[in-house]
Amino acid sequence: MSINFPKPAIFSSRCLGFDRCRWNGEIIRDRFVEKLKPYVSYITTCPESEIGLGVPRDPVRVVSRNNSYMLMQLNTEKDLTEKMNAFVSDYIASMKEVDGFILKDRSPSCGIKDVKVYAGLSHSSPVKKGSGFFGAAVSKKFSGIAIETEARLTNFTIREHFLARIFTRAGFRKLKGKPLVKNLVRFHTENKFLLMAYSQKHLKLMGNIVANSKRKPAKEMFAEYESKLTEALAKTPKFTSVINVLMHALGYFAKKLKSEEKKFFLNTLEEYRREQVPLSVPVNIMRSYIIRFNEGYLSQQTFFEPYPKELTEIKDSGEGRSYK
Numbered sequence: 098m099s100i101n102f103p104k105p106a107i108f109s110s111r112c113l114g115f116d117r118c119r120w121n122g123e124i125i126r127d128r129f130v131e132k133l134k135p136y137v138s139y140i141t142t143c144p145e146s147e148i149g150l151g152v153p154r155d156p157v158r159v160v161s162r163n164n165s166y167m168l169m170q171l172n173t174e175k176d177l178t179e180k181m182n183a184f185v186s187d188y189i190a191s192m193k194e195v196d197g198f199i200l201k202d203r204s205p206s207c208g209i210k211d212v213k214v215y216a217g218l219s220h221s222s223p224v225k226k227g228s229g230f231f232g233a234a235v236s237k238k239f240s241g242i243a244i245e246t247e248a249r250l251t252n253f254t255i256r257e258h259f260l261a262r263i264f265t266r267a268g269f270r271k272l273k274g275k276p277l278v279k280n281l282v283r284f285h286t287e288n289k290f291l292l293m294a295y296s297q298k299h300l301k302l303m304g305n306i307v308a309n310s311k312r313k314p315a316k317e318m319f320a321e322y323e324s325k326l327t328e329a330l331a332k333t334p335k336f337t338s339v340i341n342v343l344m345h346a347l348g349y350f351a352k353k354l355k356s357e358e359k360k361f362f363l364n365t366l367e368e369y370r371r372e373q374v375p376l377s378v379p380v381n382i383m384r385s386y387i388i389r390f391n392e393g394y395l396s397q398q399t400f401f402e403p404y405p406k407e408l409t410e411i412k413d414s415g416e417g418r419s420y421k
């Protein structure tokens with residue numbers, strides 16, 4: 098199971114460890130963003146610096162007026178909406194393909210949700226929550242891509258899902274550059290268990306696309322497959338589906354494991370079901386069986402190592418599986 102992982106292209110808000118560009122001149126040292134550095138290619142920007150606000154600067158806030166959002170600077174009372182909208186649309190239009198985004202939580206520019214929205218500059222309490230200007234535009238344009246904030250990525254379920262998505266997408270993008278049917282067949286075969294966990298329906302649809310490969314030009318087939326792959330990976334897999342995949346894998350060793358070993362594995366699955374351990378725990382036990390019994394077909398399955406194992410971390414925000 099030694100996998101050569103492609104490097105996903107990840108956009109990150111620049112203040113998350115790349116530059117002291119926050120309004121107060123600070124930088125945020127985020128463990129996960131830092132840890133990803135050797136494994137991904139980062140692209141960064143700071144929308145507020147890019148529209149010429151400088152560092153340090155007076156903070157900005159989102160103001161809701163007549164059903165539309167404005168970006169206003171608190172002390173100067175400048176309306177920055179037009180400048181920010183122009184920057185955002187130019188920047189997004191110039192972006193190359195990316196595999197995921199890590200945006201600064203709750204920022205009036207980069208935030209994707211839970212951004213405080215005020216009724217005016219003099220109001221001290223927000224009237225609602227919404228998205229930042231850059232965050233909203235990214236969510237709209239890249240709706241099928243993994244978009245998270247550094248705060249949400251402290252939750253292990255969200256983090257595992259994010260990592261699986263970005264590395265799977267990067268793997269597909271690598272193939273897409275030179276669309277050969279045999280490579281797509283291999284990709285589909287290796288990702289069967291992973292897709293089974295995400296969506297049985299999409300696994301079937303994508304299997305049909307690959308099976309009918311002779312009827313269409315490769316490029317067209319890759320485009321169809323990509324659209325289904327994006328849909329399949331959009332939602333966190335249900336833990337019951339993940340358990341089913343692991344039970345399916347256990348079937349490969351039905352006659353090879355001692356009853357105590359099966360019992361131990363089933364107990365660990367139960368702990369995963371109760372959110373007492375992350376997915377990596379039962380997966381690692383299964384991997385040990387795959388190695389021990391030299392199970393060739395399972396050893397190719399990305400489900401058991403969808404991203405570099407060095408990125409697995411048990412640390413968690415404690416928000417649990419229901420944190421959406």
Ligand code: SF4
Nearest residue numbers: 111112143201204207
């Ligand atoms: S949140 Fe976005 S706009 Fe604010 S400092 Fe960070 S990168 Fe710049």
